[in-house]
Amino acid sequence: MFKQLQVEHSLFLINQDHMNLFKNLAAKWQPVFPDVCAKCLNTLDSWAIVLNNWVFLKSQFTDELILNPSKAINYSINTFLIDELKKIQIIQKTKEFDNDDLQYFVAFQLGNAIDLWVYNTLEKSSEADLLLPQHLKPYFLAHLEDDFQTDNATFHRDQTRAIKILAQVIRSQNSFRITVSSAVNRAVYLYEQHGNK
Template sequence: MFKQLQVEHSLFHIDQDHIDLFKTLAAKWQTVFPDVYAKCLNTLDSWASVLNSWVFFKSQHTDELILNPSKAIYYSINTFLIDELKKIQIIRKIRECDNDDLQYFVAFQLGNAIDLWIYNTVEKSAESDLLELPEEKPYFLAYLEDDFQTDNASFHRDQTRAIKVLVQAIRTQNCFRIAVNNAVNRAIDMYEYHVIK
């Protein structure tokens, strides 16, 4: 499924070389990470989430990889979570290292962990109906739709409803930080087992 990823799936300014490198890593480690565990998003969008996590790590080492401002405005959940990730010490350490394989391992585990955390957080809230939205609608390509930029587009309403739940959870609990730390530690353990052994 990762082979279907395109430049358009990224929230960052990337080019085809970045997509190709990501696909090379995904193919290289496919026996370790055969597929994503999509809960909130469809499978391709869950792979796009892993891609965006990986580009987020890579962005520490180049000024070229910046968040696309036009997408950042509309993908408020992702922008908010990226800002929250930057505050977590273990994430800062992973961003500082320049190791494609390790960053892929962490991006994969992080993408899955954040998806599961969002699902569990929203499921327990008054906004749980958001999880019943049709899965076939592409999340990371929604900005390409004609009605995407209208103020009353359902995409924006749903983003606003979901982000309120997530902000409240992060501000009042430690569950996001725990999920992130667990994902990174799991990824490091897997990397040490499969790469360093």
């Protein structure tokens, strides 16, 4: 499924070389990570989450990888979660490792863990209806649809509703921080088991 990813799935300004490198890593590590956990989004968009996590981690080492300003506005929930990731110490420590393979392991584990955390958080809230439509339609390519610019009020309203819930949980509980830390630790463990072979 990751082979269907396009540059447009990235929230960051990337080129085809970045995409090819990501796809090569996904193919290389497919025996370890055969498929994503797709709870909130469809499978392709869940792979796009892994891609965006990987580019986010790579962006710590270069000035050329920056968030696409228009996508940062359109995909505000993702921008919000990226900003929250930056505040977590273990993510800051991960920046010390300029290693594509390790970054892929971390990106994959983060993608699955955060997807499950968002799903569980929204499912327990009074806004569980937010989970219903996202699984059925493309998410990261929504901005390419002809009617997106004229009929995107629901898309943005739903993201705002989700951010309010997630922000409240992040501010009042440690579940997000614990989720991220556990995902990174699991990624490092798996990398130590498989990455040096």
